[in-house]
Amino acid sequence: MSMPIKLSIDLNVNGVDYPVTIEPGRNLVSVLRSEVGLTGTKEGCDDCECGACMVLLDGQPVNSCSYLAAQAQGRAITTVEGVMRGAEMHPLQRNLLEAGGVQCGFCTPGMIMSATALLARNPSPTEEEIRIGLSGNLCRCTGYAKIVAAVQATAAGRY
């Protein structure tokens, strides 16, 4: 009986190397949650539609449900846990709470990752640019306006 093939790789997540041994076909979100133990990244549709699984790879937003963990070796992976500033929340996190942009919270980690990438490439986005930047992230609760307001507040330097 043949044994399933496994790969031993290192994943660099939020600046820390995590050695993991996985089947080659595992997607990044499942490895982040199960092997790495960081459960902030959510798994929603598992089909590149909802954005709940968004992480940054070398600063670029990627749906980690549709990305092989093995392909992320050698790249800098940032998850929502990595946007904290020590024990303090990132201003975007504080503004999301302040604006009421978090209800069930399932979309929030992915929103934060997309908004972080947007603000890194465009520190003063218009409302339309924010809506385009978050267009890959679905929210069933808030109607988006409060999330957009939180990104605007962060861009304006609040918190």
Ligand code: FES
């Ligand atoms: S879980 Fe990845 S896009 Fe929905």
Ligand code: FES
């Ligand atoms: S707050 Fe519930 S899906 Fe966005």
